[in-house]
Amino acid sequence: MEIDPQDFAEPLRAGLAALAADMAVHGTRRDDPTREVMAMLGDRWTMLILQVLAIGTWRHAELRRALSRLSSEKAIAQKVLTMKLRALERDGFVTRHVTGDVPPRVSYELTGMGCQLAEEGRRMIDWVNARGATIEEARRTFDRAED
């Protein structure tokens, strides 16, 4: 990570160098945990899944129904729920318990780190919710100005 002096005017140059240093320049690495986690939280279901899992331990089908209740859109596809849960499990945010073979009986719950992530997510939800009206007003103004 080199900052070429001539490309930027002070004081931006110094700020940029500092940012580069203390962001550890994970920046936009494909497999960077920061980007991966943010991408997960920003996708269609993961944030909601985390909030529901924060309530307790769920079986797959129940969790799926719970999500349907919370969503004003269509239910999550079974495959997708499995996919999202697996991704969360892989990163150590969720544990998966199997208790029964046929029929399978699988349950999911948050790990300690998963609880923390759910809380962080909740912070973001609350922050945006608190500004939701402001944002929607800004959008209306912007859209109107565009004709």
Added chain:
Amino acid sequence: MEIDPQDFAEPLRAGLAALAADMAVHGTRRDDPTREVMAMLGDRWTMLILQVLAIGTWRHAELRRALSRLSSEKAIAQKVLTMKLRALERDGFVTRHVTGDVPPRVSYELTGMGCQLAEEGRRMIDWVNARGATIEEARRTFDRAED
């Protein structure tokens, strides 16, 4: 948002009802500010753009170069940068100043709300960075267990 009593066992039912209530069930509405903002932060560039804009005021081309420096991947496409900035402007996180017609001279800076968003984003970055090693270790363990 109705929670059907027979679909869920206590105490999950109660928790779900409570969550439904105080999340205001923006849940997964397509144009819900919460989901839109989270999706923005989770996309490939917006988080990085916010962190760079937190440094100061940038012209388009300089901002673009700054992002290239911070990213280990290819530079952001001009069109994409314009798109991302416009989205941020629309929601009231960024202001756009035009000072000159030909050649155009355009600069961008964060609004007050934009600064707050950048800080919230920074919290998330720091949180994940602090756990990056744990997460990557969890991934290795998981991947190894899968054969």
Added chain:
DNA sequence: CAGCATCCTCGGCGATACTG
């Protein structure tokens, strides 16, 4: 009941060329 395989749709993102 949970998961996997398959197929398909759609939107994010990039590359390039062009305007004022």
Added chain:
DNA sequence: CAGTATCGCCGAGGATGCTG
């Protein structure tokens, strides 16, 4: 220099059917 228009790729995610 900033923005727009056009085109194309690719992967997330949804629908369906099958297995143990």
